[in-house]
Amino acid sequence: MTETADLAPIREAVRALCAGFPGEYWRRLDRERAYPDEFVAALTEAGFLAALIPEEYGGSGLTMSAAAAIMEEIQASGCNGAACHAQMYTMGTLLRHGNAEQKKRYLPAIARGELRLQAFGVTEPTSGTDTLSLRTNATRDGDRYIINGQKIWTSRAEHSDLMLLLARTTPRAEAKSRTAGLSVFLLDMREAKNSGLTIRPIRTMMNHATTEVFFENVPVPAGNLIGVEGEGFRYILSGMNAERILIAAECIGDAKWFIDKAASYARERVVFGRPIGQNQGVQFPIARSYIGMRAAELMVREAASLYEAGKDCGAEANMAKHLAAEASWAAADMCLQTHGGFGFAEEFDIERKFRETRLYTVAPISTNLILSYIAEHVLGLPRSY
């Protein structure tokens, strides 16, 4: 399946921008666990992070395929889009379910880069993947809600002005259905930091700027409720397909980077008087990774084109995310093996990308949960949880 439109100029433009952020830039940040402010500013300035914001709100109004191509090229260039990818998919919830005033107030400012919507507060320490069990609650108090609770793995919270927050507004026992009673808020963290919001960074195996966030009587204006109270789970689910497709595209980019690195090295590295790539024991894993990447890439394109056509793409988006995350992780392992000892040296960037790409079989959704989605929704097997 070829791309639905000619995305070569976008791909080239992203590559040109990324060339200004070479390996040593990312290595320094990785060592210091620092945020790539300059990189994110450059992407914003170029309009790439506003790819999915319609032109009427000052965005580029591009397609999902174009947005996926942007994320893929960032990763294929050796950069790390995890610093800012959330803006692309979180703002879809605001776009689809926000009211006219909210869209007018926030979207143009996000598109101009004056406001950052990079934080997505769903996961909690006690509920994990079982989102419907989350405990953070929002209680109506006149013209505002009061938030109490805790989120975990809220990435980029320290580098975002706004957070898309999922909280319970009706106790689970009183909700009219299993999925009702959760609501989505657009939380202005600049204000909340002075009124009960605490952000604590979590140091992880890669440089991901992730945090845990505590809410102690944090007020949110009722005007920042997105859509209808109690319908939030549905709104979050509707954004999941975009998230899956974009993350899958990032994994394709990572896989391409690893495969390219491994093939180049295998052509050049001479041991026993010949290039290591002349040995089939070295060639075959590279070829196998390439095949896996291409197959996953086809599914990503299929999911993106269904999404663009407004068709249901739940199965394809999940399968794309699964195949692409597996392909990038397999390519990472292969690339490290191909480089032998040098794969472990910081200056080759492989160990860094290896750590970074490992995340995607776990987050934003883990392999088991995708398999269970396919088993239940595609194959009609009994629900297991």
Ligand SMILES: Cc1cc2nc3c(=O)[nH]c(=O)nc-3n(C[C@H](O)[C@H](O)[C@H](O)COP(=O)(O)OP(=O)(O)OC[C@H]3O[C@@H](n4cnc5c(N)ncnc54)[C@H](O)[C@@H]3O)c2cc1C
């Ligand atoms: C670096 C990082 C960044 C993240 N960023 C964000 C973010 O910005 N916002 C946000 O909201 N979340 C974020 N997450 C959270 C991420 O989405 C979750 O970690 C992920 O969905 C898995 O949830 P969990 O960690 O709670 O695992 P758990 O739900 O505790 O599951 C643990 C393991 O058990 C398996 N498991 C659980 N239940 C079942 C079942 N019924 N059947 C089979 N297997 C099962 C899971 O697949 C998993 O492998 C991030 C996580 C990380 C590590």
